[in-house]
Structures are given as C-alpha cells and as structure tokens.
Amino acid sequence: MTDSQIKAHLYLHAVLPQLEEVVRVDAAAQAVVAGWRSSIAMRVAGGPGMRLEVAAGRLRAVRRGRGLPSLGLLLASPAAAVRMFEAGGATPLPWMGGWRLRLVGGLRALSARLQYYLKADRELLEADGAFVEAVLIRLAVLVYAIAVLAECSPDGGGSSGAGDGVISIGVAGANPLQLHCAGGRIAASRDADRRANVTVEFADPAAAYGILSGNGDLWTAIGTGAVRLRGHLLLLDPILQLMSRVRNYL
Amino acid sequence: MNEQFRVGDELFRRAARVIPRGIYGTRGPWLVVPGSYPLFAERGRGARYRDADGNEYIDYLCGYGASILGYADPGVDAAARAADQSGFGFNHPTAAMVELAEFLTARIAGMDWALFGKNGSDATSFALQAARAHTGRRTVLKAAGAYHGSHPWATPGTAGLTAEDSAHVYDFTWNDHADLEALVTEHRHDLAAVIVTPYHHPLFDDSEFSERRFLQRLCELAHRHGALVISDDVRVGFRACLDGSHQVFDFAPDLTCYSKAMANGYPIAACLGRKPLYQAAGAVFATGTFWMQQGPMAAAMACIRRLEETGGVALMRQRGTELIDGLRQVAVRHGEQLHVSGLPSMPKVRFATEDDFLRFQRFCAAATRRGAYFHPFHNWFLSTAHSDEDIARTIDIADAALSEVVAEGE
Numbered sequence: 047m048t049d050s051q052i053k054a055h056l057y058l059h060a061v062l063p064q065l066e067e068v069v070r071v072d073a074a075a076q077a078v079v080a081g082w083r084s085s086i087a088m089r090v091a092g093g094p095g096m097r098l099e100v101a102a103g104r105l106r107a108v109r110r111g112r113g114l115p116s117l118g119l120l121l122a123s124p125a126a127a128v129r130m131f132e133a134g135g136a137t138p139l140p141w142m143g144g145w146r147l148r149l150v151g152g153l154r155a156l157s158a159r160l161q162y163y164l165k166a167d168r169e170l171l172e173a174d175g176a177f178v179e180a181v182l183i184r185l186a187v188l189v190y191a192i193a194v195l196a197e198c199s200p201d202g203g204g205s206s207g208a209g210d211g212v213i214s215i216g217v218a219g220a221n222p223l224q225l226h227c228a229g230g231r232i233a234a235s236r237d238a239d240r241r242a243n244v245t246v247e248f249a250d251p252a253a254a255y256g257i258l259s260g261n262g263d264l265w266t267a268i269g270t271g272a273v274r275l276r277g278h279l280l281l282l283d284p285i286l287q288l289m290s291r292v293r294n295y296l
Numbered sequence: 297m298n299e300q301f302r303v304g305d306e307l308f309r310r311a312a313r314v315i316p317r318g319i320y321g322t323r324g325p326w327l328v329v330p331g332s333y334p335l336f337a338e339r340g341r342g343a344r345y346r347d348a349d350g351n352e353y354i355d356y357l358c359g360y361g362a363s364i365l366g367y368a369d370p371g372v373d374a375a376a377r378a379a380d381q382s383g384f385g386f387n388h389p390t391a392a393m394v395e396l397a398e399f400l401t402a403r404i405a406g407m408d409w410a411l412f413g414k415n416g417s418d419a420t421s422f423a424l425q426a427a428r429a430h431t432g433r434r435t436v437l438k439a440a441g442a443y444h445g446s447h448p449w450a451t452p453g454t455a456g457l458t459a460e461d462s463a464h465v466y467d468f469t470w471n472d473h474a475d476l477e478a479l480v481t482e483h484r485h486d487l488a489a490v491i492v493t494p495y496h497h498p499l500f501d502d503s504e505f506s507e508r509r510f511l512q513r514l515c516e517l518a519h520r521h522g523a524l525v526i527s528d529d530v531r532v533g534f535r536a537c538l539d540g541s542h543q544v545f546d547f548a549p550d551l552t553c554y555s556k557a558m559a560n561g562y563p564i565a566a567c568l569g570r571k572p573l574y575q576a577a578g579a580v581f582a583t584g585t586f587w588m589q590q591g592p593m594a595a596a597m598a599c600i601r602r603l604e605e606t607g608g609v610a611l612m613r614q615r616g617t618e619l620i621d622g623l624r625q626v627a628v629r630h631g632e633q634l635h636v637s638g639l640p641s642m643p644k645v646r647f648a649t650e651d652d653f654l655r656f657q658r659f660c661a662a663a664t665r666r667g668a669y670f671h672p673f674h675n676w677f678l679s680t681a682h683s684d685e686d687i688a689r690t691i692d693i694a695d696a697a698l699s700e701v702v703a704e705g706e
C-alpha cells in the first residue's frame with residue numbers, strides 16, 4: 047500500500063470511528079445529531095469506506111451498512127481523503143442525498159468537534175473541562191490505528207509471531223480499549239469484554255497525554271509508575287512496534 | 297509510588313532525564329513490576345544484596361546469572377584485585393591471558409584454543425564470524441526464541457536495524473528435527489553454522505531439554521553438510537558442568553561461548569574452539585580496548601577453581617531442588633500448582649494454570665517486596681552462596697506472598 051492509502055485507512059477506520067465517543071460525550075455534537083435517523087457513507091475511490099449510523103442520539107461507525115445511506119460521499123482518491131482530513135483541502139462528492147443539507151452541514155459540525163478533541167491544546171481542553179475526554183479519544187485513535195496498520199501491513203505488522211491474546215489499553219478509572227490478536231490479525235474494540243492477557247494502564251489522563259503528545263517516553267513512564275504494564279509482555283511486542291509506526295502517519 | 301523504593305525511584309527519575317529509558321535493556325523496569333521491584337542496587341554479599349533504599353533481597357536472578365559464588369566472593373575478589381594492583385589496561389596482554397586460555401582448553405571438553413572478550417555477545421558474534429571464516433559460507437540457523445546476544449544479527453530488538461543485519465540467519469523450532477532438517481537441506485550449500493544453547497531457555501516460555509537426541513542429531517546433520525555447531529553456553533555454562541555444558545547434554549560442538557558466571561561477575565567472555573578452526577579464528581578481526589585486562593582473567597580462574605573445590609555444581613543443584621520442592625509445597629497449600637522447567641540451579645518457574653503470567657507476576661512482585669527476588673519472566677538462578685537458611689527463609693516469604701495473591705483474588 048502507498049502512504050496515502052495507509053493514511054486513508056487510518057483516517058477512515060481509526061479516526062472517523064471516534065465520532066461515536068464524540069457524540070457520546072460532547073453536548074454540541076449531541077445537539078447536532080438530535081432527531082437524526084440517518085446514515086452517512088463515506089468511500090474513498092480505490093480505498094476504504096466507512097458508514098456512520100445515527101439514531102436515537104447515538105452514532106455508530108461501521109465498515110459495512112445495509113441499504114442506501116441517507117448521504118453518500120465519495121472521495122476521489124486516497125490522496126484526496128488525506129487532504130480532506132489533514133487540511134480540509136478536498137471536498138467529497140455527494141453521490142447520494144446531497145440535497146440533505148442538514149446532514150451535510152451536520153457532518154461538517156461533527157468533524158469540527160472531532161478535530162477539537164484531537165487537536166486542541168491542553169490549556170484549552172482543561173479550561174473547557176474536556177481534557178479527560180480528549181485524552182481518551184486520542185488514545186482510542188492510537189489503539190484503532192494499531193489494528194488498522196496491522197491490517198495494512200503484509201505480515202499483519204508482525205502480529206502473527208507473537209501469538210493470540212487480548213491486550214487492554216486504558217487510563218485508570220476509565221473503560222479500557224482492547225486489541226484482540228488472533229491468527230495474525232488484530233482487531234480493536236471499545237468494549238473491554240474479554241479477559242486481557244496484557245494490560246497497559248496509564249495512571250491518569252496526564253500520563254496518557256504525555257505519551258500521546260510525543261512529549262513523554264513510554265519506557266521511563268513505566269519506570270515511574272505513570273504507565274502500568276501487566277501480563278504477557280511478549281504479546282505487546284508487535285503492538286509497540288505498530289504503535290511507533292503510527293507516528294509516521296498520524 | 298511505593299515508599300519502600302523511594303530512593304531508587306528518585307534515582308530513576310534522575311536517570312530518565314539523562315539516560316535513554318532511564319535504565320536501558322533487560323535491567324529496565326519494564327521487564328519486572330515497577331513499584332514492587334528495586335531498580336538500583338547498592339551492595340551485595342553472598343546470596344543477598346541491598347537496593348538503593350537499603351531493602352535486602354535473597355537473590356534468585358544473581359545478576360542475570362553472573363553471580364555464581366555469591367556477590368563479593370572474597371577469593372575471586374582477592375584474585376582480581378591482586379592482578380589489577382600491578383596496573384591494567386596495558387599495551388599488551390599479561391601472562392594471565394595465556395594462563396586462562398591454557399586453563400580453559402585443559403578444562404572444556406574438545407576445545408583447543410580460546411579467545412576473550414567482555415560480554416556474551418562478543419563471544420557469540422565471534423563464534424559466528426569464525427564459523428563463517430572457516431566454512432566460507434554465510435547462513436546461520438538458530439532456535440526460535442533463543443537469545444544469543446544484543447549484536448545486530450542476534451538481537452530481538454528492531455530499532456536501528458536493517459533487514460540485512462540478520463540476513464542469512466534463520467530460525468528452527470527447538471526439538472523439531474524435521475523442521476531443522478528442512479532448513480538445513482534448504483541452506484546446505486551456504487550453511488556455516490547452527491548455534492544452540494545446551495538446552496532451550498527462552499525468556500517467557502518454559503525451558504526445554506533436548507528430546508529424542510535432538511542435539512546429537514543436530515550435530516550429525518550440521519556436520520554432514522559441512523557446517524559447524526556453536527554451543528552458546530553463556531547462560532548455562534558452569535551451572536551444569538565445569539567442563540562445558542555439552543558434556544552433560546552430550547553433544548559435540550565445534551565452538552563454545554562463555555561469559556556471565558565464568559568470573560563471578562567480572563567482565564569477561566570467552567569463545568573456545570576446536571583445533572581445525574584455529575586459523576579461521578585468527579583471521580577474524582577481533583579486538584577491544586578492554587578485552588585483555590588481567591583482573592577479570594584472574595577472577596575467572598579463581599572462580600572456576602572455587603566451583604570445583606566446593607562441588608559448586610552439585611551444591612547449586614541441591615539448593616535449587618530444595619527451593620523448588622519447598623515452593624511446590626507452598627503452592628499446593630494455597631491450591632496452586634507450579635510448573636518448573638530447566639535445571640534446578642536455573643529453574644524457569646510459573647503457575648501451571650496460566651500462560652499469561654498475570655497472577656504469577658503478582659506472586660513474584662509480592663515475594664520481591666518481602667525480600668526474595670523472583671523474576672516473573674526470566675529463568676531464576678541459584679549460586680553456591682544460597683544457604684539452607686536462605687532457602688528456608690525464601691519459602692516462608694513465598695508462603696506469605698502467595699497468601700497475599702490468593703487473598704486478592706483474580
């Protein structure tokens with residue numbers, strides 16, 4: 047895969063799904079989707095697709111949905127998708143429901159809220175009381191991105207060598223995310239519903255923020271107790287390698 | 297963090313500012329359970345050492361195997377000091393190098409020459425180069441999961457490496473003769489060597505002895521195809537046998553590597569080989585500013601002699617057996633079962649009922665906090681300094697630690 051293709055996968059399959067959380071925790075986003083019973087499909091020509099299903103004030107991101115979407119958007123190429131996510135520099139072509147201006151505008155508003163949680167600096171987030179949520183959403187992007195990168199790598203990102211197991215990654219006091227490794231494939235899940243064989247737990251949101259923002263070092267954080275590692279560390283090996291590769295793309 | 301490790305933790309914070317990862321490599325906190333383990337040592341004697349906070353441990357890692365007579369062994373230390381007193385770091389080696397080479401070649405079965413470095417990785421890399429120089433071939437086979445050092449061809453790490461660094465190095469499955477045979481057949485025209493440890497002792501996984509004459513057949517196979525066999529005896533060396541672990545495990549390597557325990561912690565490594573490899577070994581460019589220092593060489597001779605005089609190998613086996621028997625009884629009392637593999641003097645221990653170490657880690661952490669240093673993932677080591685009282689005290693500690701884990705529940 048080219049870098050653009052990998053990035054397009056990351057944006058659609060690791061970043062976009064975080065709208066689920068944004069809608070759950072953010073009042074402005076909730077206001078946007080209030081009353082919606084709609085689905086928005088986004089597809090990249092020669093690349094990935096993603097569908098957002100909204101109903102009863104909840105948003106679900108799924109890779110495949112049934113039936114025609116309320117709004118269907120096409121990005122001309124992976125490079126165009128990357129431009130759209132990185133600089134808002136490309137506009138998707140509506141192939142379905144382009145007249146539904148409320149959805150078009152709503153999607154724009156949701157993207158802005160997602161961008162806020164992903165990009166706003168710490169002072170602003172703290173002033174808004176949104177720091178914890180933003181950290182959890184950024185952590186979720188990372189965890190999803192690990193699975194997406196493994197999927198985009200010819201050898202599963204080395205995950206086949208480490209064996210099967212469940213890796214839990216989270217911040218103390220909040221629901222962790224899980225990576226399920228089986229048969230050389232890795233899947234990310236927001237529902238920590240399986241017994242984890244390894245856990246990586248940040249002591250608090252600030253510790254996670256340090257690592258996620260690239261200012262902190264994971265290994266020293268482990269030594270100071272800011273990150274707690276438990277379980278079968280060998281399973282973590284490919285995950286950590288994929289994690290360091292995420293930085294090359296996002 | 298835990299008050300018990302306040303000084304050590306503060307040292308770690310200072311370290312993290314000026315040293316990548318604070319403590320790099322296998323001594324880093326990631327491989328244990330930070331908050332329950334010391335990160336810095338201060339002093340040690342015999343089977344015990346104190347950390348930077350003054351907490352004392354009966355040690356079952358022994359400096360990753362280096363301490364075989366116990367820390368600060370008076371005999372070995374005196375020999376090293378005496379040698380160093382006349383100065384060191386000369387333009388030349390001293391007589392100690394010749395004496396040690398004579399001593400080891402007389403001792404280690406089948407080996408005719410010796411060459412010295414500082415770390416196990418120096419020895420294994422040298423052996424690899426000597427094998428390639430001798431055979432004029434490139435390929436090296438190793439068991440998957442086996443550790444042969446930190447040099448680029450062998451390291452399990454990934455950062456800063458290129459695919460070319462480990463080109464020509466292929467893994468076979470330990471004890472799987474068919475797998476090995478297939479690899480040997482595939483690479484027979486370019487096969488320089490097969491490198492093995494005297495038994496398989498991977499990190500995390502159980503240790504495994506050679507089964508169905510695996511090592512003997514490996515030697516036959518390699519030799520039949522004109523390849524050499526390297527015994528990486530860096531970890532097992534001098535704990536299984538003073539004459540080379542291949543004597544005990546009954547195989548016939550062409551090159552053998554030692555380090556870790558050979559000088560009770562003084563920095564020295566050795567590669568030994570058979571006579572036909574003498575010229576090829578000489579052709580390899582091998583040098584290091586500190587490789588020929590006499591202190592560690594004198595320490596090595598004193599250490600191995602002491603092991604012989606005291607029946608060290610049998611003693612460690614006996615103490616290790618006592619430890620394991622005691623731990624098994626403790627485990628049974630708490631409704632737990634231990635799985636133990638490898639030599640009693642370097643047992644690999646885990647709970648039989650789990651394979652992800654989650655509870656075992658808590659047990660090791662609880663034992664370590666109480667003063668018995670148990671590594672959760674690595675095989676443990678005994679030294680000849682572990683006394684009956686040390687073992688008895690350790691079993692009491694393990695009992696309390698396991699009570700804690702059981703009380704906590706899942």
Ligand SMILES: Cc1ncc(COP(=O)(O)O)c(C=O)c1O
Pocket residue numbers: 360414415416417418420443444445446493528529530531532555556
């Ligand atoms: C079997 C084996 N070979 C080689 C080495 C590398 O030795 P060193 O760390 O001294 O370079 C080790 C170290 O643990 C080892 O256990």
